[in-house]
């Protein structure tokens with residue numbers, strides 16, 4: 492890799508609006524004119540990246556696009572006083588990989604305000620093992636705490652538990668002393684979820700059944716990555732004054748619920764967004780992830796892929812076949 496020639500995964504659209512993914516050699520002159528040049532060591536594959544690379548939904552807003560909503564690497568040059576050459580940095584969100592060029596390139600230029608310093612205690616690979624999914628899981632945990640949910644309040648349910656957000660949420664909550672019920676559609680993930688600390692496993696089938704407006708109270712809190720009927724059921728089963736965090740739509744974007752959990756059980760539904768999350772809050776979240784995510788979680792992240800392998804993995808994540816997190820090694 493040189494400044495004149497480095498690898499990137501580039502997306503284009505053909506005349507029929509099909510997305511085409513290709514590995515290309517780029518030079519610095521091809522990169523956007525932003526403040527900080529970063530040598531990218533690692534990126535990751537999130538559900539949103541799966542959508543972008545496989546051409547599902549309208550994720551990509553500019554063509555051609557270098558996708559990758561996460562990156563971690565080392566500053567090479569900076570026109571901003573906030574960063575200097577040699578600084579280790581992390582970027583997640585801010586529409587990078589959707590509207591602005593992202594992490595699937597050995598070099599990238601980005602805005603200084605999109606970066607956070609790599610949290611002490613993490614290396615670039617571990618940070619991308621966490622990535623947008625892990626940051627979102629931590630933002631959900633923070634929202635549960637702000638809603639007054641403590642380990643003594645009762646069990647917390649995590650949906651889409653074996654996915655990226657779900658698995659980090661299970662590990663964080665279990666490590667903090669919460670009793671965690673994990674909802675998964677895959678029997679093959681039961682041991683993985685127990686190893687992360689889940690004390691109860693529920694089937695996707697059971698939790699996707701249409702709920703009555705109010706069901707028996709079961710949950711002091713929830714991290715929902717699925718949406719649709721499952722979120723409606725979680726709300727109907729939420730305890731009095733429970734907090735339910737909603738961050739995903741792996742099962743659909745609709746919410747076929749009623750106002751009953753809110754007006755009769757004082758339930759709080761808290762949306763969680765990591766993309767535009769203010770830098771102060773995301774810095775706190777990263778510092779907490781560095782301290783609170785158990786080693787076992789970081790070690791359980793085994794899937795490291797090269798740029799060339801991304802299109803195939805993107806198909807798998809869209810089919811719900813990926814367990815935990817996928818790291819992209821830009822130098823593989």
Ligand SMILES: NC(=O)c1ccc[n+]([C@@H]2O[C@H](COP(=O)([O-])OP(=O)(O)OC[C@H]3O[C@@H](n4cnc5c(N)ncnc54)[C@H](OP(=O)(O)O)[C@@H]3O)[C@@H](O)[C@H]2O)c1
Nearest residue numbers: 538651652653654655656675676739740741742764765811
């Ligand atoms: N708000 C934000 O800032 C933010 C940030 C990151 C991600 N997200 C969203 O959160 C969701 C999860 O992201 P991720 O990166 O963790 O994706 P992921 O790794 O693919 O995980 C999603 C999990 O949901 C479950 N699932 C998939 N299809 C389902 C269906 N039809 N019905 C019920 N469950 C289903 C599967 O878990 P099991 O196999 O265990 O059932 C799957 O592993 C996505 O919708 C993503 O867009 C939002």
